[in-house]
Amino acid sequence: xxxxxxxxxxxxxxxPKGAGPKAAPHRQQATKPRPQFAKPxxxxxxxxxxxxxxxxxxxxxxxxxxxxxxxxAEKTGLILETLPSDDYALLDSGNGLKLEQYxxxxxxxxxxxxxxxxxxxxxxxxxxxxIFTGNTDEEGxxxxxFPNVPLGETWPMAYDGxxxxxxxxxxxxxxxxxxxxTHWSHMDALIRSAxxxxxxxxxxxxxxxxxxxxxxxxxxxxxxxxxxKAIVWARENQEMAGLSGKPIRWIxxxxxxxxxxxxxxxxxxxxxxxxxxxxxxxxxxxxxxxxDNLPDMVDLCRSILTPDPLAVVLTAYSIRASFFxxxxxxxxxFTGLGxxxxxxxxxxxxRSSGRALSTSLFSRWGAK
Numbered sequence: 425x426x427x428x429x430x431x432x433x434x435x436x437x438x439x440p441k442g443a444g445p446k447a448a449p450h451r452q453q454a455t456k457p458r459p460q461f462a463k464p465x466x467x468x469x470x471x472x473x474x475x476x477x478x479x480x481x482x483x484x485x486x487x488x489x490x491x492x493x494x495x496x497a498e499k500t501g502l503i504l505e506t507l508p509s510d511d512y513a514l515l516d517s518g519n520g521l522k523l524e525q526y527x528x529x530x531x532x533x534x535x536x537x538x539x540x541x542x543x544x545x546x547x548x549x550x551x552x553x554x555i556f557t558g559n560t561d562e563e564g565x566x567x568x569x570f571p572n573v574p575l576g577e578t579w580p581m582a583y584d585g586x587x588x589x590x591x592x593x594x595x596x597x598x599x600x601x602x603x604x605x606t607h608w609s610h611m612d613a614l615i616r617s618a619x620x621x622x623x624x625x626x627x628x629x630x631x632x633x634x635x636x637x638x639x640x641x642x643x644x645x646x647x648x649x650x651x652x653k654a655i656v657w658a659r660e661n662q663e664m665a666g667l668s669g670k671p672i673r674w675i676x677x678x679x680x681x682x683x684x685x686x687x688x689x690x691x692x693x694x695x696x697x698x699x700x701x702x703x704x705x706x707x708x709x710x711x712x713x714x715x716d717n718l719p720d721m722v723d724l725c726r727s728i729l730t731p732d733p734l735a736v737v738l739t740a741y742s743i744r745a746s747f748f749x750x751x752x753x754x755x756x757x758f759t760g761l762g763x764x765x766x767x768x769x770x771x772x773x774x775r776s777s778g779r780a781l782s783t784s785l786f787s788r789w790g791a792k
């Protein structure tokens with residue numbers, strides 16, 4: 425519930441290209457202009473708590489070498505699901521759309537993998553409070569239509585008792601990816617059971633819900649994202665959650681450059697979260713391409729683990745890959761460290777008919 429370091433996330437799943445308001449029977453015509461992203465009252469680069477990106481030269485190409493030793497144990501085909509709750513529910517899906525409940529609001533958004541027919545009636549879908557229409561391509565800019573009454577740009581949401589702001593963005597997303605909840609609960613348990621100080625690095629951290637979960641569990645958190653707007657949003661969420669006193673470093677920087685600098689400094693983290701987009705840009709124009717840059721990033725992440733690490737969690741929202749692609753990358757990267765690599769898919773379970781909607785691939789290494 426989430427940049428190369430540089431997203432307001434644009435590459436999450438797929439949407440039907442060119443699909444307009446008539447692409448499905450439950451879609452309605454847009455009549456309202458999309459709301460503008462809220463401008464922060466304090467610019468991120470003038471907030472002492474948000475560290476701006478340093479100017480630096482492009483990183484040299486990293487030389488990867490094959491590691492020796494035993495590869496980690498493996499578990500594949502693992503399906504981690506998010507069930508409907510009072511805070512979030514996938515209500516129904518079909519015809520390239522999904523009907524979701526985010527806090528008090530019903531929302532309709534494109535969903536390319538929903539190739540079946542909706543289970544609920546059109547009357548149920550017509551109860552939606554907000555519909556994303558217009559340009560439904562992930563790289564395009566669309567708009568929100570409010571069929572009943574115009575809604576404000578933000579509204580209160582919660583995850584496991586942690587409040588935060590939902591927001592209608594021009595790229596269809598609302599600031600939280602509910603399927604990530606299964607990773608957050610896993611991380612929470614690791615931190616609490618460690619019985620020692622734990623340092624968490626949240627790369628491509630977006631709006632910070634994962635960082636808040638880790639901080640509440642007792643970890644010292646470093647949150648990195650290249651988008652100043654996303655970090656301002658994340659800090660708003662920290663204040664809303666009443667966790668302003670928790671140790672979270674907010675850093676606006678290209679994720680790859682940050683990790684490379686941490687390697688040079690000899691820094692170490694016990695848990696690393698990686699949730700990169702398929703494509704993104706850093707604050708100084710750095711370019712992130714998932715398949716070009718991910719091997720270097722995973723190798724760098726291994727190099728900054730503490731001597732007694734707990735986990736590295738990678739999520740990939742890209743339809744061009746099998747989960748086996750990132751599974752084998754992770755097993756190679758953590759060769760010699762033991763533990764186990766678990767890989768599979770994240771799904772959302774429908775309330776209407778119990779169908780599973782796949783949202784992303786994941787691979788996570790754990791020391792035990």
